[in-house]
Amino acid sequence: MTVVGLDEGGPWTEHVITAERAATLAASGLIRVAPGPRPGLWKLRDNGLVGAARIGPASDPTEIRVRPKTPIDRLLHLLGYAQRPAGWRRDEVDAGERTELLPALAHAFARAAERALSQGVLLGYRETEEALPVVRGRIRVKDQIQRRHGFPMPVEVRYDDYTADIPENRLLLAATHRLLRLPGVPSATRRLLRHLPLRLDGVERLTPGRALPAWTPSRLNIRYHTALGIADLVLRGASYELDDGATVRVDGLMLEMWRVFEDFVCAALAEALRPHGGTVRLQDGRHHLDRGHRVRLRPDLVLCTAEGRPLVVVDAKYKTGDTPQEDLYQMLAYCTAMRLHRAYLVYASKTEAHTHVITGTEDVRIVEAALDLTASPEGLRAQIAALARRIAADAPGGTGTGTGGRVTTGGAVGRPAATRRA
Structure with a gap:
């Protein structure tokens, strides 16, 4: 694996990489690539994004790390405003002594999620539709006729279930798994993150490619707000859309400053x-x-x-x-x-x-x-x-x-x- 470190807004820097690797980096659009003064030498520069990502095949990826010129604590302050109204409370965000975006966000999320779950997992009502051997809630008469063709069992019902499998917990779980897969998350932070899925037992994992579940800030979930604000940032900052349709594997978290x-x-x-x-x-x-x-x-x-x-x-x-x-x-x-x-x-x-x-x-x-x-x-x-x-x-x-x-x-x-x- 090749590691490329860049500074946001910094000058062009020269790196010895293969032409194939340079083409992959250029196709991603995450950084700018230009030919160097001699074969095998390429000039690289940021493209307005900060964070970390791995680009290319899993067997031999290129890891790029773009350090923001804005201090991390100031950047988190900006992001707290950008995430409103479902953003985090800025006085609760603890990024530690990290100087790069991804480690700082991972640490801040782990701490905020631990605080949110320390009072117990948030429960809520979720409408569920399924076939049961007994009647629970309301019978879905139309579905019973169309699917069961007159048979009384099982019964197609709809009911409200008081459960931990609600949008708030699904987002926390998804962000946790996302951070555990990303490069550049320190081992100490990974240890904190590994405890969170155990606390969220029974929560369904999100389906990749589907829209994130919506949640509404309220008095009941106020202790989750900080963690959910960072979780939303982690999940949305990890998606990329290549304009030319190139099939480039990108795994990371990059933000447009x-x-x-x-x-x-x-x-x-x-x-x-x-x-x-x-x-x-x-x-x-x-x-x-x-x-x-x-x-x-x-x-x-x-x-x-x-x-x-x-x-x-x-x-x-x-x-x-x-x-x-x-x-x-x-x-x-x-x-x-x-x-x-x-x-x-x-x-x-x-x-x-x-x-x-x-x-x-x-x-x-x-x-x-x-x-x-x-x-x-x-x-x-x-x-x-x-x-x-x-x-x-x-x-x-x-x-x-x-x-x-x-x-x-x-x-x-x-x-x-x-x-x-x-």
Whole structure:
């Protein structure tokens, strides 16, 4: 097995690998591959994903490890926001001293699941349909006639069973088995994980390829929330979708950082804007650039009046360095279509904020805001709160009076997992 270590956002690095292995890595799309200065030498670089995965045949795979540039504890803080409303409570996430994503998530999940199950396995009612020798619950008359052709036994029934085999426990069990199969999980964490299936005896394992079972956060399962938030991330971050249809074996957990950052900004900023009144729309797809409604616009966040009239538009960009001109053109298109005078570009960097006054318009301004992701969780929340105050102040005529603004979603939010699926 060949191990390749890369840094997120790092420069091209040279590695001695075969042409076949390089082709497999390139086909996966998880990292970027380019020819080196001589035969047998290849240049590799991250492709915007962080984590660990094994690619290629099981007999001789290539293990890639991409270290995030954001400190692990800060990254888990971002992911906690991205997973809402079924996310974890950030004060309960313990990643230990790990510096890579997969070991940190595995350790955090093992600890959170152990805490969740320490008070006993959660039980719930599940509707069950089966054939029994006795009547239990309600008889399914139609099925009895069609399947039994008039015979009285067995009886097709439907009943509510009070059991441990509920979606919450199925997700915990699936995430446990997933982590036990992944490369890069430390042996100490594996020992913790091996205890969990014993606690979840009687819980059915999920069928590969099927959609994950849905669960609803409630007072009854609140002790499960942290573990379920991480479990969802583990299960969704382990699926990949290859655009060219190549049959490449990929086994690992990789996250798209641009999506993690976008979801964090949407969730955290919507929460910070709530006390200022008005309505926040996430992934708002109501707007079009043209009158024929052929070019749909979908900004990350739109601050509206209580009646839904747009006031300020916000887009998150996981970029550093100079501002790409296409970002400014995108925000200008938003302002033009929605007749706005203020737009915000939120970047993941330490640079100072900058305002662009657009020529040929009536005071249209595009503001570049920067978030320092290396700051502490308290410092990052303070940055978000300050940005929310500035956005609310820039809204023409205000966002309404009082507190308790609404948040609505026009698209999927909370999508930290990679979108490639094998």
